[in-house]
Amino acid sequence: MKKIIFTIIRSILAILAVILAGFLVAPMGQGIINIGNIAGTALCVWIFCVSVAPIHRAIRSFFCRHKFTKFLYRFVNVCFIIFAVYGTVVTSLMTWAALQTPTENATVVVLGAQVKPWGPSAVLSGRISGAQRYLEEHESASAVLSGGQGSDEPTSEAQCMYDTLTKRGIDGNRLYMEDKSTNTTENIKNSVQVIEENNLNSDLAIATDFYHQLRVRIIMNQLGIEENVGAVNSDTSILYLPVFTVREWFALPYQVLFR
Template sequence: MLFGIAAIVPALFFVIGMVRDRRRLGNAVWLGLTLVLLVLWLVFRATAIGGWSAVVVGYAFVALLLGLGFVLPIALIANGVLMLRREGFGLANLLSLLAGLAIVGVVLAFGFATAHTAPAVDAVIGSLLIVAAYVAFLFVSLLLYSIVYGSIGRRTGFDAVVVLGAGLNGDRVPPLLAARLDRGLHLYRREVGAGRTPLLVVSGGQGADEQVSEAAAMREYLVRRGVPDEAVVLEDQATTTEQNLAYSARLLAERDWTGRAVAVTNNFHVFRAAVLARRLRLRMQIIGAPTAWYFLPSAFLREFAALLTHNPVVHTVTCGALVALHLVLTLT
């Protein structure tokens, strides 16, 4: 009963946060806390009732441990190898492989701790497990909330469609960027069909290994698919997501545009783009385009790492406090 009542508090903060602004990072944390407390309530409730309820909870717990300790790291390592084969060597493409190896390391550390019960060993291994649990909680919370954010919100009634750039292959639009452009084109055509004349903004500068700016390649892609050349507005200076949003908003302001805008990116990138739009004080919704399945694990891990950098002091202090409490309890 205690956990069920306690879950009401973060649930209320979650609802309030959603009403105030769906782009708040705190919404993900409140959602995660609510789910953790609800799971604890279900576990203790089933244990108190006994019988089949306790048996089901026991099997579910064993399945969870096996999934997290064995199936998940194997899947991440396999995905990392696939990423290297299809996308080439690079830190971003190594993330799922490194995450899988890190989970294996945590499992081995836990096994070592259970075989060696010296206080110093318990203190060190326990600290590592606490940090791992904290990071895992944040990752799952942000992942779930990213899915929630991407599934709700307005889908029509836009006066401007901004497509955020991504890397080119020389001067060609790769599949990742093509998915964004196709989604932006779909939104544009739907607004035109409804009798509106929306602006279609393509945003992206030129990288060192690109023959043209991303915006130029994106405009050519859209024009070849029937969009009038005069309907496409170029923003060809941005090199980051934050610049994509800021420069596109500035371009719209220069044209005295005051309507509703939507920015299109890939589904894994939606929530971080929304957080950045909030930081820039932009009233701009973010909509995601589909992404190849094998690309998602590394992409979500990269987004998670980037979101952590938004509040590094908070995460460092929280982890430090949890570890300090553990050390005090273990070594005294």
């Protein structure tokens, strides 16, 4: 009975590893290649090899012939186990952050993302849609649109968000632009300043992707911002969700240790 249970668990893990690897590799065809793709795919390959008994036995037999390769085999396995556990814990915390409900009529802070020559990128478009949904549901809420203009962008991210939201029927008087920031920390810091200058509701609703909400909370803590903070999650494409979630596994410790 125990053997059957282990076989079922191994089979499920192998199938999940293949599916997740597919989602991690697919964005590479669109030129999205980062630490999320690479590390995530490597983890999936390891899970698959460990889960498929014949492959696992063959690898173990090959590497355990000599002391050095045996040590290397064990070291790599320990590293991947730690990585898998870390990723599970961090993803759970991301989920917690993304599930924090904003207060009624909170001020929406829409974090910037790349503007393409033809308009908002897929990531920015998702954030705009999330903000639009909240603003339509809370007619007394205002929004701060945050993001400057990069060297490869035709307009500022804030202006792009403003133009898109007003075209979709959101009153421009409810929208405040912050078009100087170049990263998430500046997005938040400058947006809070805009909120204070215009006497907007200090309760915040951060419009960004699911995987980004936890880092936003960490940054706010580092900046000493103690307002009520809720999450307005973007309409993120499932194609991009795994790769950017894994990338956040690396961005979070960097944020904590070096910023």
